[in-house]
Amino acid sequence: MLKVQSITKSYGKKLILNQISFSVQPGEIIGLVGENGAGKSTLLNILATLASPTNGNIVLYEKSYREKRKEVRKQIGYVPQDIAIWEEFSVEENMVFFEKLSWKRRSKQELQQLCLDMELDKWKEPVKTLSGGMKRKLNMAISLIHEPDLLLLDEPTVGIDLKSRKEIGNHLKNLAIKENKMIMYTSHDMDEISTLCDSIICIGEDPFYKNLLKEANKQIVTF
Amino acid sequence: MMSIIHTRLMHWKKHWISHLFWFLLPILATVCMIQITNVVQEDSKIPIGMVVKEDSELANSLLETMKSSPLLRVYELSESEARSQIESHELDSAFIIEDGYEAKILHGSRNRLITSYQSNLSFAYTPIREMLISYVQQDTGKVKAAHTITDLQERLQPEAMVSFDEIIAKTNEIQAQENLLATTFSSYNDEGVGMKNDISILNTWGLWAIFSILSTLLLTDWLIKERRPGLMPRFAFMRFTYKNYAIQNLGFYVIAFLLFDGLSIVVFKQLLSESIDFNLIGAIISFRILISTSAFLLALLFKNSYFYYSVSFILVLFLIILSGAILPIDGLTKRFPWLLDANPIQPFLDQTFWNPWLLVPLALVSIWIAKGEKLNA
Ligand SMILES: Nc1ncnc2c1ncn2[C@@H]1O[C@H](COP(=O)(O)OP(=O)(O)O)[C@@H](O)[C@H]1O
Ligand SMILES: [Mg+2]
Numbered sequence: 001m002l003k004v005q006s007i008t009k010s011y012g013k014k015l016i017l018n019q020i021s022f023s024v025q026p027g028e029i030i031g032l033v034g035e036n037g038a039g040k041s042t043l044l045n046i047l048a049t050l051a052s053p054t055n056g057n058i059v060l061y062e063k064s065y066r067e068k069r070k071e072v073r074k075q076i077g078y079v080p081q082d083i084a085i086w087e088e089f090s091v092e093e094n095m096v097f098f099e100k101l102s103w104k105r106r107s108k109q110e111l112q113q114l115c116l117d118m119e120l121d122k123w124k125e126p127v128k129t130l131s132g133g134m135k136r137k138l139n140m141a142i143s144l145i146h147e148p149d150l151l152l153l154d155e156p157t158v159g160i161d162l163k164s165r166k167e168i169g170n171h172l173k174n175l176a177i178k179e180n181k182m183i184m185y186t187s188h189d190m191d192e193i194s195t196l197c198d199s200i201i202c203i204g205e206d207p208f209y210k211n212l213l214k215e216a217n218k219q220i221v222t223f
Numbered sequence: 224m225m226s227i228i229h230t231r232l233m234h235w236k237k238h239w240i241s242h243l244f245w246f247l248l249p250i251l252a253t254v255c256m257i258q259i260t261n262v263v264q265e266d267s268k269i270p271i272g273m274v275v276k277e278d279s280e281l282a283n284s285l286l287e288t289m290k291s292s293p294l295l296r297v298y299e300l301s302e303s304e305a306r307s308q309i310e311s312h313e314l315d316s317a318f319i320i321e322d323g324y325e326a327k328i329l330h331g332s333r334n335r336l337i338t339s340y341q342s343n344l345s346f347a348y349t350p351i352r353e354m355l356i357s358y359v360q361q362d363t364g365k366v367k368a369a370h371t372i373t374d375l376q377e378r379l380q381p382e383a384m385v386s387f388d389e390i391i392a393k394t395n396e397i398q399a400q401e402n403l404l405a406t407t408f409s410s411y412n413d414e415g416v417g418m419k420n421d422i423s424i425l426n427t428w429g430l431w432a433i434f435s436i437l438s439t440l441l442l443t444d445w446l447i448k449e450r451r452p453g454l455m456p457r458f459a460f461m462r463f464t465y466k467n468y469a470i471q472n473l474g475f476y477v478i479a480f481l482l483f484d485g486l487s488i489v490v491f492k493q494l495l496s497e498s499i500d501f502n503l504i505g506a507i508i509s510f511r512i513l514i515s516t517s518a519f520l521l522a523l524l525f526k527n528s529y530f531y532y533s534v535s536f537i538l539v540l541f542l543i544i545l546s547g548a549i550l551p552i553d554g555l556t557k558r559f560p561w562l563l564d565a566n567p568i569q570p571f572l573d574q575t576f577w578n579p580w581l582l583v584p585l586a587l588v589s590i591w592i593a594k595g596e597k598l599n600a
Contacts, residue, residue: 050456073460082453088237097233100226101461101468146460 001025002047002150002182007056009042016042017053020223022201024182026149029172031197032186038204040186041081041154047184048078048152060150074103077148081155083139087128091115091138094127095145103146114141118171133164140168144175151175153185157192165189169196227463227471234445245442246483249434250490253427257495260425268296269347272305272317272340279325281362286320288358295351309340316341316348318355328362331370365394427495428503429548431487432568436514436542439480440535443518445472447528466592469519473588477515484511505576513567516584523591548572 002024009017016039024030032040045051047058049069058065063072085094095111106114112123120137122130127138140156153172157165169192175181187193193200202209202222210222235242273289275282290297298314305317319338327336336359341348369390376385446469458465484507491497525531543549546568547556556562563569570578 048456048459050459076460078456078460080453080456082451084451084453084457086234089233093233097230098457098461100230101458101463103462142457143460148460 001061003057003059004047005057005059007043007046007053007058009039009046009051009054017046017203018223020056020201020203022221024150024184026180026182027176028198029176029183029185029196031193031200032184033188033190033193033200033202033209034204035206035209038206040203043203044078044152044154044184044186047150048076049073050078074146075149077143077146077151079140079143079151079153079156081158083135085127085135085138085142088126090124090126091120091130092123094138094142098142099145106145111145114144117174119167131161131164133160133167136160136164137168140171149181151181151183151185153183155186155188157187157189165192172196224471224475227468228475231472231475242442245438246479248438249431250483250487252434253430253487254490254494256430257425257427265296269294269315269351270296270298270313271347271351272298272300272308272314274300274302274305274317274319276302276320276322277324281325281328282320285324285355285358285362289318289355292354306340309342309345312342312344316345316351318352328359328366331363331367333363365391368394425549426572427491427497428574429546429572431491432510432548432571433539433543433546435480435484435510436518437535437539439514439518440521440538441532442476443515443522444528444531446519446522447525447531450526466595470588470592473515473519477511480511480515481508502574502576506571506574509576509578509581510568510571513571513578513581513584516588520584520587520591542568546572 004020004022007017007020008015020043022030032043034040042051046053049065049072060072060075063075065072086097089097092108092112095115096108099106099111115121115123115138118137118141120134120141122134127135130138136156140153143151151172157168160168172183172185173196176183200220202220271289273286275286286297286299289295298308300308300317302319305314305319308314309317317340319340321335321338324336327334337355339348339352369387372385372390373387455465458468463471488497488499488503488507492499521534522531525534545552545555545562546566547553548568552562567578567580570580
């Protein structure tokens, strides 16, 4: 499980995250909401070890981020907000490319299955001919190659069609339920958040989100 | 390393034609430029005909002297052939060494030694005739001097006679030592040009060095194309850190470049009669490491590959002018001798393995590695 203890983050004098604490159990999906600039990406980056908190502790399965950063990283899957794939490669080549650099050896069948699981069935096609939704799926599949326990996604469904959005949502649900993964993701789509997430974390000052969340009938933590 | 090679080959497969082109560029461009300048040089020689009607030592040596002139292309033919080729303007002019040439020279007669043909288009006739006459005069002069000396000797001390032949041999010897024209030509022929008689203005390995720098710079653009903001965070969760990945790729590129460098050595030996030795191989290896790591460091400074290409081309132009690899810069280096030491390509042009400039990029790359990964890439 993931334990976040009193995380604070400031850039210079600007305090972005103030005393954030929560924990995530295996199989849980946590949604992260808040207005633009509230610090959602900052929090995800800290949880992904890509940035250090100014204060506070994080522990993933008994491993402290401070002391065992390298081992912690092997258990984390991070889906960047920018699509980070090779446009001139096919889906297959992208998967093989990142498998070569990954911690885990996976067979081609396993790689293809990862894509099929989220209904990305265009295996041989060059990525540049794919729709935005397909690219998002591939971007996510790559982050799952090394079978991480904690999956962190920064706006994985932004700007794509409804069908792909639903398929990605279903896949997240499956990953949580069937594979017992911990999932945290940010989105601006309240419907999506309230149907998928077990609990919601709201950061920032804007009362708009807090009011909106009251209707969602979920466990909500606000900071 | 195998995984890195595998991923690199996946990239190369997508652009194999352009990669092959840039890898081969130093070989192709150097061979083309050397061949073209040789052809141009060969074409600019003046074609003349020589008709030799007498098979004597002096006549043949005059023919050889004319043939060894770098300005002339000498065809040996019969008088009638010469005349018809002058009429058809295939030859600029023709010269006939008449029968009795040697005998006349030995007797000090200067009449009708050489007959010449020209046409209304023979633009080089006069200077060539002057050149030929000066050679003939050399021979007649020698003979005259020898006659004078033997005459004097006969009159003064007949017992210590030096023979006519000995005097001619001695003057030939002196001439060989002092004839400036002839020694310049022969020194070119001695200097490792080998089988070819052509004196190439261009230095094969100098040209190769410039084209290699260009192709290395352009092929190092992978570093810019792959250092995309979205891609960097991925490396945090992979088996290789980004710097590890980049350095191993650099190593693989150096190996691939060295294979093509080896091919250059073989091709230049076959086509351009360049010699191979250990100094050359050592110099190529250190030069390769120098330019590959330097290009790597330069590419690290850029985010936009088109800007990087522009800077690369400017850099190469600068090197063409200042490195002395293509254009001679003797004038500059005589006035500023430190230029030779400051020129990073000079050790390669001198074919020495040790290049002090190599330390600079190697040190910088080491510092870059030692600085470690940025947390938030
Ligand atoms: N590297 C940084 N240096 C300084 N300020 C930053 C940096 N990264 C983010 N910020 C600031 O932190 C705040 C939160 O940014 P971010 O986490 O990207 O917001 P969100 O993802 O919720 O829109 C913003 O005001 C942003 O300007
Ligand atoms: Mg954000």
